[in-house]
Amino acid sequence: MSLPDSSLSPLELLRSLDWQADEITLGDIAFRLEVLGASVSPSDNGEKVTLYKSRAFIRNYERLLTSRPDFRPTLILELGIWGGGSVVLWNEVFRPDRMVGLDIMPDPGIVPLRSYVDSVTSASVLLHWQGSQDDSDLLNQIIQSDFEGRPPDLVIDDASHMYWPTRRSFEILFPLMQEGSVYVIEDWRSGVDAPTHGTPLHQIASDLLAMATSRGSLISTISILPGILVIERGRRPAPSGFRLTVTEQPSSSTTIGEMKGLVRRLGSRARR
Numbered sequence: 099m100s101l102p103d104s105s106l107s108p109l110e111l112l113r114s115l116d117w118q119a120d121e122i123t124l125g126d127i128a129f130r131l132e133v134l135g136a137s138v139s140p141s142d143n144g145e146k147v148t149l150y151k152s153r154a155f156i157r158n159y160e161r162l163l164t165s166r167p168d169f170r171p172t173l174i175l176e177l178g179i180w181g182g183g184s185v186v187l188w189n190e191v192f193r194p195d196r197m198v199g200l201d202i203m204p205d206p207g208i209v210p211l212r213s214y215v216d217s218v219t220s221a222s223v224l225l226h227w228q229g230s231q232d233d234s235d236l237l238n239q240i241i242q243s244d245f246e247g248r249p250p251d252l253v254i255d256d257a258s259h260m261y262w263p264t265r266r267s268f269e270i271l272f273p274l275m276q277e278g279s280v281y282v283i284e285d286w287r288s289g290v291d292a293p294t295h296g297t298p299l300h301q302i303a304s305d306l307l308a309m310a311t312s313r314g315s316l317i318s319t320i321s322i323l324p325g326i327l328v329i330e331r332g333r334r335p336a337p338s339g340f341r342l343t344v345t346e347q348p349s350s351s352t353t354i355g356e357m358k359g360l361v362r363r364l365g366s367r368a369r370r
């Protein structure tokens with residue numbers, strides 16, 4: 099297999115993707131593109147891994163890398179493997195020391211994914227099946243054994259797209275990450291059209307803003323792109339038992355009292 103040009107930066111590699119109607123290629127690695135919502139399990143044609151991403155979506159990552167041209171993560175954890183296309187893509191684009199994927203479903207036994215994992219050197223790609231993104235014991239075990247005790251410097255959450263498991267993974271992993279590390283939450287607008295699925299995922303953006311306000315430099319930046327939330331770790335250590343700050347809705351009497359106070363203040367200012 100001829101691999102993509104190793105002299106190219108991650109951004110250049112992403113831009114070098116050759117997009118066809120139903121497949122893309124990077125070097126001579128071909129990915130079959132999954133049509134959104136096409137099937138309940140990833141397809142396996144025995145030749146290409148399946149990537150569940152569109153060209154427009156990949157532009158989110160181009161923007162991320164444009165703003166961080168020197169970002170070179172060495173330990174990457176991706177939540178949500180599906181057909182394995184993104185594990186392969188991120189491993190080729192970033193060339194980390196270790197690329198770990200986790201998925202709640204049983205191993206679908208995708209032949210081209212297995213061949214790829216077997217072909218890369220020194221077990222640099224490790225996959226965990228039947229594990230949930232909100233299982234703190236499992237996430238800590240991955241850090242201890244797969245990353246040899248070091249936290250990932252890039253986490254990509256493309257798993258449940260549900261508020262609570264997504265929030266839990268963040269609460270477990272983000273405090274452990276080092277300054278400058280990046281945590282990505284994909285498809286953060288999921289659930290907007292399906293309110294029956296409980297708290298919509300986009301609530302997490304409000305939680306993050308609230309946390310950035312109250313806990314200062316725990317987060318250094320938050321970027322809200324069309325398809326991804328990008329949260330960069332700041333330098334402040336996280337408190338033990340870290341939880342995202344959630345904005346409490348005030349009771350209606352508090353709100354009415356605040357409104358009356360505001361009206362009084364505005365009235366007296368107008369009379370001055």
Ligand SMILES: C[S@@+](CC[C@H](N)C(=O)[O-])C[C@H]1O[C@@H](n2cnc3c(N)ncnc32)[C@H](O)[C@@H]1O
Pocket residue numbers: 148149150151177178179180181182183184185200201202203229230231232256257258259263
């Ligand atoms: C959108 S697919 C991932 C697509 C893949 N990253 C790609 O770009 O090709 C989402 C995956 O998340 C997995 N998933 C759903 N809930 C999960 C959970 N609680 N923990 C871990 N994985 C989960 C699903 O089984 C599914 O394979």
